[in-house]
Amino acid sequence: EPEVTQTPSHQVTQMGQEVILRCVPISNHLYFYWYRQILGQKVEFLVSFYNNEISEKSEIFDDQFSVERPDGSNFTLKIRSTKLEDSAMYFCASSQADEQYFGPGTRLTVT
């Protein structure tokens, strides 16, 4: 069964460093998303991407964040200058219609 994959599973970085989280969505899906879950909090929406552009973004998704689909398979989330409060699980999701399918997540730890 097709699935969304994410790398790395765990990323540790120092405050102020740039990180890139990678995702491979399900191959015939057209809509791509990033969510995050801070420990003990709800899963929260960051950004959605369709037809090579951002379709919606949350207040969290400020100028420090960017997304890219550099080729036909990968979907990346870049955080330019990480802060301590960026520590969270980051989930990539993809969909063909209304049901979104999630990857296993990347645990980002900012020290």
Added chain:
Amino acid sequence: DQQVKQNSPSLSVQEGRISILNCDYTNSMFDYFLWYKKYPAEGPTFLISISSIKDKNEDGRFTVFLNKSAKHLSLHIVPSQPGDSAVYFCAASAGGNKLVFGAGTILRVKS
């Protein structure tokens, strides 16, 4: 963001009995509702969904009921199995884009 609420943090059920997980929402623009199951250190796994034009959707042991007038939905699992023990998230979308998640309910199925 309290648009989707799961008021029961946890639920304990005997194997073979019915599990009922509840979810309330406040945004009348929501038109699609989903349930996800999540194990520790994994991403949310899609279980079942329902459109706002329906009041019931069934898939094997899982049934979702939607009461639009009460802005309430529930997930019924019958019979419950020990492997169903996980965190269950209710999520909603308006117009098929970002998902808004509830806080989750921990289900424990005792054998």
